[in-house]
Amino acid sequence: MNNKLYDRLIFELSSPGRVGYHLPKNQFPHHELRKDVSRTKAPALPECDEMTVVRHYTNHSGNNFGVDNGLYPLGSCTMKYNPKINEEAANHPAFVNLHPLQPASTVAGAQALADELKKMLCEITGMGAVTLKPCAGAHGELTGLMIIRGYHESRGDFKRTKVLVPDSAHGTNPASAAVCGLDVVEVKSKEDGTVDVDDLATKLDDTVAAMMMTNPNTLGIFEHNITKIVEMVHKCGGLMYYDGANLNPLLGVCRPGDMGFDVIHLNLHKTFSTPHGGGGPGSGPVGCRKELESFFPTVNPYQGNFLVEMRAWAYILSLGYEYIKKVGPTATLNASYIKAKLQDVYELPIKGLSKHEFVFNGLTDKSTGVTTMDVAKRLLDYGYHAPTIYFPLLFHESMMIEPTESESLESIDGFVAVLRKIAEEAKTDPELVKTAPHNAPISRVDDVLAAKNPVLTYPENP
Amino acid sequence: MTYFSESHEYVRVEGEFGYVGISDYAQKQLGNIVYVDMPDVDDDVEVGEVFGAVESVKAASDLLSPVSGTVVEVNESLEDSPELINQDANENWIIKVKLSDPSELESLMDEDTYNSKNQ
Numbered sequence: 001m002n003n004k005l006y007d008r009l010i011f012e013l014s015s016p017g018r019v020g021y022h023l024p025k026n027q028f029p030h031h032e033l034r035k036d037v038s039r040t041k042a043p044a045l046p047e048c049d050e051m052t053v054v055r056h057y058t059n060h061s062g063n064n065f066g067v068d069n070g071l072y073p074l075g076s077c078t079m080k081y082n083p084k085i086n087e088e089a090a091n092h093p094a095f096v097n098l099h100p101l102q103p104a105s106t107v108a109g110a111q112a113l114a115d116e117l118k119k120m121l122c123e124i125t126g127m128g129a130v131t132l133k134p135c136a137g138a139h140g141e142l143t144g145l146m147i148i149r150g151y152h153e154s155r156g157d158f159k160r161t162k163v164l165v166p167d168s169a170h171g172t173n174p175a176s177a178a179v180c181g182l183d184v185v186e187v188k189s190k191e192d193g194t195v196d197v198d199d200l201a202t203k204l205d206d207t208v209a210a211m212m213m214t215n216p217n218t219l220g221i222f223e224h225n226i227t228k229i230v231e232m233v234h235k236c237g238g239l240m241y242y243d244g245a246n247l248n249p250l251l252g253v254c255r256p257g258d259m260g261f262d263v264i265h266l267n268l269h270k271t272f273s274t275p276h277g278g279g280g281p282g283s284g285p286v287g288c289r290k291e292l293e294s295f296f297p298t299v300n301p302y303q304g305n306f307l308v309e310m311r312a313w314a315y316i317l318s319l320g321y322e323y324i325k326k327v328g329p330t331a332t333l334n335a336s337y338i339k340a341k342l343q344d345v346y347e348l349p350i351k352g353l354s355k356h357e358f359v360f361n362g363l364t365d366k367s368t369g370v371t372t373m374d375v376a377k378r379l380l381d382y383g384y385h386a387p388t389i390y391f392p393l394l395f396h397e398s399m400m401i402e403p404t405e406s407e408s409l410e411s412i413d414g415f416v417a418v419l420r421k422i423a424e425e426a427k428t429d430p431e432l433v434k435t436a437p438h439n440a441p442i443s444r445v446d447d448v449l450a451a452k453n454p455v456l457t458y459p460e461n462p
Numbered sequence: 463m464t465y466f467s468e469s470h471e472y473v474r475v476e477g478e479f480g481y482v483g484i485s486d487y488a489q490k491q492l493g494n495i496v497y498v499d500m501p502d503v504d505d506d507v508e509v510g511e512v513f514g515a516v517e518s519v520k521a522a523s524d525l526l527s528p529v530s531g532t533v534v535e536v537n538e539s540l541e542d543s544p545e546l547i548n549q550d551a552n553e554n555w556i557i558k559v560k561l562s563d564p565s566e567l568e569s570l571m572d573e574d575t576y577n578s579k580n581q
Contacts, residue, residue: 396491448494
């Protein structure tokens with residue numbers, strides 16, 4: 001982490017009347033806007049010269065921490081390195097100046113590359129058709145569920161309103177189902193972290209629209225009963241939805257389509273190395289069996305985030321058939337290595353073989369009162385991004401670690417050494433950990449105040 | 463007499479009414495509570511069904527009613543001060559319910575059983 005914070009707001013730098021550019025005089029005849037659509041008061045925009053704007057945002061960019069700064073083990077987010085060759089492909093002048101409303105006849109090349117990407121994604125997932133339109137993961141989930149709803153309704157079957165979701169699922173699954181107007185029913189997990197097939201059986205009937213699953217699941221365990229689960233859900237007339245968040249370990253190894261899934265969304269910003277988080281935008285292509293293709297809803301009249309798609313296209317082609325198969329085993333090995341090196345000092349609630357990320361339930365020694373939140377904050381002092389914490393909800397002190405395939409052995413050993421050191425500090429000097437971070441630009445933030453009284457405008461009370 | 467559910471809600475029974483809240487164990491696990499989503503007075507609640515939610519800095523959790531009945535009062539002080547639950551979960555109940563089926567209490571745990579299960 002950087003230890004100096006740049007904390008000015010662009011509004012604070014504003015000076016009345018200051019401009020960066022003088023626009024040329026309007027050469028067209030004066031035109032009055034209709035009264036009902038014109039402002040009565042000028043908007044309160046900051047007024048700055050170009051250099052001030054450049055310095056402001058350049059200094060702010062120094063506050064950022066990304067995978068280009070250091071290890072970023074955010075579980076279920078697959079924060080892999082974004083190879084710079086992706087940028088080279090996406091920044092080609094023939095792409096960056098395209099306009100979404102350009103006549104189709106002038107973008108045949110771009111269309112051909114998009115079609116090529118669709119074909120590659122079909123091949124990787126085992127699906128019959130793919131749309132690139134959804135702009136992020138949750139947008140993809142909604143699109144996928146709309147396909148499923150459309151399919152049931154086309155058969156005149158309006159009673160299928162239930163979506164089954166395992167209790168280990170990503171929070172977006174129930175959220176997307178609710179947004180799509182469907183009811184969420186939770187399915188329990190067994191001790192080994194996989195779906196409880198007996199519990200599932202009690203929830204299957206002719207009101208089930210679909211079951212949404214992540215495989216490997218959020219505990220990093222491969223759902224070994226997957227073909228049985230698919231058979232049970234299909235038998236009652238429901239469809240199977242695959243949440244592509246954890247597709248990374250399966251690349252070129254096995255395919256959701258072959259497991260029997262009907263609809264799937266992918267996150268190009270996770271699995272296919274396009275920028276992630278605030279640096280996005282994301283891209284959430286949706287695939288389905290060929291027979292369902294006609295139910296693709298119009299969620300976006302354009303092509304989706306085309307330049308993001310081109311980064312994924314470059315990534316897949318630069319790995320090729322031979323090397324894409326090495327992504328999963330390498331990522332899984334990295335995760336399993338960290339797990340094995342730390343399970344004496346961090347509590348491992350699920351002992352099974354990790355096929356993806358893995359989850360610790362806080363420190364083994366709970367007597368010090370040092371929580372997962374404290375460990376996460378202390379990691380910042382050592383220059384690491386924190387893992388995903390307090391998810392999945394199955395455990396009280398979850399710490400979900402996914403190093404991805406990008407990290408070298410030296411990098412991972414460094415991370416392991418720091419987590420061991422923090423476990424030691426928790427014993428010898430618990431206060432040090434409980435009050436962390438100490439070297440980060442901001443010390444421990446008051447997250448209760450932030451949640452209860454967020455200040456989202458400037459000035460606070462305009 | 464106070465009864466507890468598997469999902470960490472309690473109901474303190476006084477006559478034909480029950481005061482429903484979350485256990486001290488649950489508030490500790492949730493951490494600092496920042497919002498409580500409550501039903502309206504006169505809403506019906508059903509045993510095992512969602513009647514609201516608590517949101518902490520760690521997670522949002524559904525509230526499952528330990529009893530069936532009609533909401534006769536909600537604890538309005540939680541609207542501005544949800545942290546009261548962290549301060550005293552037993553004292554700061556969330557809803558007051560007119561019980562429709564007191565026999566439901568038989569399938570809940572008493573305080574000792576609950577505490578011995580959740581330490």
